Amino acid sequence: MPIYTPPLRDMQFVMHEVFKVTDEFKAMPAHAEVDADTINAVLEEAGKFAAGVTFPLNISGDTEGCKLDNQTHEVTPPKGFKEAYRQYVEGGWPALSCDPQYGGQGLPHTVNQCVYEMLNSANQAWTMYPGLSHGAYEALVAHGTDEQKKTYLPKLVSGEWTGTMCLTEPHCGTDLGLLRTKAEPVGDGTYKLTGNKIFISAGEHDFTENIVHLVLARLPDAPKGSKGISLFVVPKFNVNADGSIGSRNPIFCTGLEHKMGIHGNATAQIAIDGATGTLVGEPNKGLAAMFVMMNAARLGVGNQSLGLTEVAFQNALAYAKDRLQMRSLSGKKAPDKEADPIIVHPDVRKMLLTAKAYAEGARALQIYCTMLLDKAHHHPDEKVKKDSDELVALLTPIVKAFITDNGHVATNACMQVFGGHGYIKEWGMEQFVRDNRINMIYEGTNTVQSLDLLGRKVLGNNGATLKKFGKLVAKLVEEEGVNEKMAEFINPIAYLGDQMTKFTTEIGFRGFQNPDEVGAAAVDYLRVAGHLVFGYMFARMAQVALREIAAGNTDPFYQAKLQTARFYFAKLFPETATLMRTARAGAKVLMDTDAALA
Amino acid sequence: MPIYTPPLRDMQFVMHEVFKVTDEFKAMPAHAEVDADTINAVLEEAGKFAAGVTFPLNISGDTEGCKLDNQTHEVTPPKGFKEAYRQYVEGGWPALSCDPQYGGQGLPHTVNQCVYEMLNSANQAWTMYPGLSHGAYEALVAHGTDEQKKTYLPKLVSGEWTGTMCLTEPHCGTDLGLLRTKAEPVGDGTYKLTGNKIFISAGEHDFTENIVHLVLARLPDAPKGSKGISLFVVPKFNVNADGSIGSRNPIFCTGLEHKMGIHGNATAQIAIDGATGTLVGEPNKGLAAMFVMMNAARLGVGNQSLGLTEVAFQNALAYAKDRLQMRSLSGKKAPDKEADPIIVHPDVRKMLLTAKAYAEGARALQIYCTMLLDKAHHHPDEKVKKDSDELVALLTPIVKAFITDNGHVATNACMQVFGGHGYIKEWGMEQFVRDNRINMIYEGTNTVQSLDLLGRKVLGNNGATLKKFGKLVAKLVEEEGVNEKMAEFINPIAYLGDQMTKFTTEIGFRGFQNPDEVGAAAVDYLRVAGHLVFGYMFARMAQVALREIAAGNTDPFYQAKLQTARFYFAKLFPETATLMRTARAGAKVLMDTDAALA
16 A cells, blocks of 8 residues: 655755745735744644545545436545545635635645645545635635625635636637637626536535536627636525525536546536526636636646655655565675665666655745745735746746656656556556646646746746746855855756756747747747756755755755755756757747648 | 557558568568568458457457456456457467468568557557467477477467466566476476466456466476576466367466556466476576567567557547647638647647657567568578577667657657547547556566666677667668768767767776666666667668659658658657766766665
8 A cells, every 4th residue: 555654844844944934924914923833733734634534545536436426416526535525624724825804724825835735645636626626716816706705705715615617618628719608697697607518627526515616608799719708606506695505506517527547536527507607807807817726726736746746756765665676786785685675776766766856846846936926915015026926927837837747757757666566556656647647738738838938928028037037046056156065056057047048039039930939849948947947946955955964964854855956967957958959959840741740 | 439540551661662571581481472462461451450350449448357257267358359359360360470380371570560560559458368379379489399389389379279478476577586486396297386476468368268378487496596497388278188178277367457557458366276387498497488488578568559659649640630729829720710720739740740750760660670580580591690689689678668668758648639638538548658558567677678788788798789780870871971861860870879889888887897887877878779779760761761752752651751750850869968968977876865765
C-alpha cells in the first residue's frame, strides 16, 4: 500500500525561511495577525486529515468509481467519500481562506495552497469536490449580486453545499465562443436555461443537499462568439426565500464519463432542461466573470500535479531503498544482503531526484504565487497590489503548464522506479500517472497556456511584466554575484535571463511578421520560462540553505536542499538549450507539411 | 470509434525502395525466391486481418479484461479473443516466418516484423498471445533436443499450442540471478519443478488445448547467481509419446494482475507445484538460452510501440482535421465554418508530426534490424553473417528503449490533440498511452537497455561495433556530402557522428575511473545514439525521396517524406545537444545526494 507523509518541513522552509510570509502578512490588515505558529498548526492538522482520512480512499476510489442511477439522476461516489467530506466540513476546512463576512476563517491563500497540496497528494479525485466549490465561491464573491451572495456564499463557505463550473459542451471546450446553451429571461429577473454540458467535474454527488452550478449560456439577443456569453447560477434545488431547499431544478446528470483516471470524481454530462437560473455579473460578460474561477483553478491544477509529484516521489524513494536487485556498478554496497537496494544505481537516483526537484521547485513557485495573490487581494499599497496581480497573471500559465508537464515526467519516472510492479494497480504508482494526466488538459490545455503566456502575458504588453520578473532575477544576481558559493546556482539563471530577453525579442519580431511563429514557439517558450522561474526558486532556496550552513546549522535538511538544487541545475535545467533551439526552428517546418499531414 | 489503416505504402517504401530487401534476400538460399509481390500480398492480407479482426476487439478487450476461475485455474480472455485466434491459426499466420521443417512458411523475419507492426497497432494485448508463442518457438529451435523439437515445434508453428516465458518471481525481475524456483531431477530424464512466477504474459487462456511454458529454475547443485539458472520446458498438459494430450501438469495460474493497460492479455501469477519439465539446453546455461527469446522479444517490444505510435497518429490526424475550434492565428482558414479545424494550429501540427516522425523512423529502423536478423540467420557469407549479428546486437537496446520512450511521447501527444476527449476511454487514445507504458518496462527496463548498450555493446568492445555503424553513416555522408539538397539531412548526422565519437571516448574514460559514470550517462547516451540511428534512417529515406522527385515522380508520398524528415531534424533531433550536456554533468550530482534521498 502506498505511503504519504505531509511535507511540512519543506512547506515551512519555503514559507518562513525563504519568503518570510508572515512579514508580508503583517503589511496586510486582513492577515496581520496570522503568525507562523497558527500556520504551522493548521498545516499539521490538514496533513493529518489528508494522510488519515482521504489518502486511504485513493486506491479504492479509483477501483470503484462513481455510479449513476439513470432513473433518479443521482450519483454515488466511491465508498467513504461522503463520510470524508462530512469530516472535512465538520473540521471547518471549506471556510479556511474564505471571507469572514460569509463565515470564513479569513486565512491567507498561501495557507490554503499548502492545505490543498496535501489533499491533492492524498486523493486528487476526492479533493476536486471541495476544490470546485471554492471556485464557485470566488466567482460569486467577485461578481454575485447581494442576493446571490446571501443565498449561496454562507452555504459554500460552510461546505453545506458544493459548487461546479459548467463550461464545456460536446462541440466546444477550448473555444467557448461556440457554446450553445441558451438562457431566456422569464420576466421576473430569472432565466430558463436549456442546453447540454459535458466534463463537469464534481457535477453530481450525494455529499450535500444542494449543488450550486455556475453555468455559461447565451442570452437571446447575445452577439456571436465569446462576447455573447453570460454567467448564471443554477442550483440543483431552487432555494426558497427563507434559504430552505425548494423544488428540484431540471439540471440533471445524464451520464458519467469513463476516464483514464480521477475515477473517484464524478465527471458529469449535464442536461439543462429549462432550469431556473439567475445572472451573475453583467450580461455578455460571463467569460470575464468565469475567468475569476479559471485563474484560481489554473493555479489549483498546478497544485494537483505538485501533490501527485510529491506522493509519487515518497513512494518511489521508499521502494528504491527497500527493493534488492543487482549490485552497484562501483562495488557491493550491502554485502550482507543478496543484492543491493536499487537506490545505489545512478539512473534510479536520477529518476528520484527528478521528482524531488520538480516537487520542491513547484512548491516554492506555488507558495510564491499564492503569496502574490494574497498581496493582490489585501495589500494596502496600490502599486504592490497591481504589481502582484500582474506577476501572478504572468506566472499562472507557467504554474499550470510547467508544473503539470513536470508532474507527468515525475510520476512516470517514479512509476518506472518500480519496474514491472509500477504497472500493477495495487502499488498505486500508475494511478498517480493516470490522475496527473488530466492536469495537462483541463482548465485550458497546456498549449493554450503557452499561447496565453507568450501571446497575451509577454508579447501582449511588450514584455513589461516579464521585465518585472527579470528584475527580481537581476536583484538576486546582484546580491549574490560575488558569492562564490552561490555561483553554481546564480550563473545559470543570470545566463538564461539574458538569453530570454533576446529570445523574446526575436520571437516577438517574427510573430509580428507571421502570427503562426508565436504558435510554433509558445510551448517551448513556456518551458524555458518555467526553468527560469524554477531556477530562481532554487537559487533563493540555496541562498537560505548556504546561510544556515555557514551559520553552523547542522540540520541535514539544508544539505539536502543544496544537493537537490545542484541536481536540478545539472540535469533538468539544461534542456533550455534545446528548447530555445527548437523554438527558433520556427513555424515553416510545421506549417509546410500539407503532404505529410494529408 | 478509433480508426486504423495499415500503412502498407510506407512499409513497401522502406522495404523495396530504401533497403531493397528482395535484393538482399536473393543472396540467401533460404529466401532467394521471396519477391516483392509475395511480400506485398502477405502484408495486404495481414493488414486486413489486423484492421478487420483484432482491431475491433481492442477497446472491448480493455474494458472487459481477463477472468480467472479460482477453482479450475482456467482463464477466459475478453470476448472475441479466442475466435480471433482461431482465425489467425486458420490463416496460417503463426507459421509465417517459421522453419519449413517444422511446418513453417519460411518467410523472412522482415516480413513477419511488418505483420506484427499491424497486429500491434490493432491490439497489443491480443497480439502478445501469438507473440509469446513465437519466442518459445525460437528458444526451442535454438536449444531444444530433437525430442523437444518433435514434440513442441509443429504445434507451436501451427498455433495449435501457444508458449510463454516464465522468468520473473516476486522478489526478482531485472536480477534473475536471485531466482528461487527449483528443478529436481526425477531420474528418468525429467525434472520436478517447484516455485512461484509472476508477470507471465499470455500465461493462461482458453485459446488452445495446451500451453508450453518455458521456465527458468535452479538445479539442486546449481551455483549461486545467474550462472546457476537452467531452462526447462513445462507444458500445461503433459504430452504422451504419441503426441496426444496427457495428464494436467501442476503449473497453475493462481492470480491475474490488475494492470494499467494491456488488460486483454492475461498477466498470470503462476504456481509451479511439482510440475514435470525437461531441460532445454545445458544445465546452468538457461539464461543464455533464454536470451535467444529475450533478444527477439526486445525487438518485438519496440515493434509494439511502433504499432501504437502509428495508430495513435492516424486517429489524432483524423480528429485534428475534423474538430473545429478557434481560428488560425494567421487568419481564418475555413471561413465558411464556425471555427477552423484544429490542424491549423502550429502546436497541434507539432504533436501530430512528432508521432508521425517517430513512427516512420521506428518503422525504418525495425525493418532494417529484422533484415539484419535475416542476414545473421541465412546469409551464406560468414563475415556478412557475423557483422549483421553484431550490428543487430548493438541496435537491439536502441530499438527497445528509444522506440518505446518515443512511443510514450507520441501516444501522449496524440492523446493531447484530443483535449478533454483524449482522457475519455471511448475515444481509445488513453488506452494507447496505457498499453504503451508497459513497453518501457518489460523485457528489461529502458534503464537496463541503456546499460546493455553503453556498458556491454559499446564500451564492452571498445566501440568496435559502434564504429561499424559509424562507417555506414560516413559512407552516406561521403555519397551525399556534395549534394546540396541533401545537406539539411546529412549535416546533422555528420556532426552528431563526430560528436558521438568524442562523447563515447570521454564517457569510457570516466567510466574506467568510476563505473557509476557509465550508469549516470547511459540513459542519455542511448537517446543520443537513438537519434543518430533515426537521423541515418531519415537521411536514407530523404535520399530516395529526393531522387524520385528529381526523376519527375509526382507521388505526394515523397514530398510528405521530406516534410517529415525536415520536421524531425528541426524539432526532435536537437535534443541531442542537451542530452550530451546532461550526460557530461556526470555521476557526482546523482551519487552525492545521501541527504536529499535520506
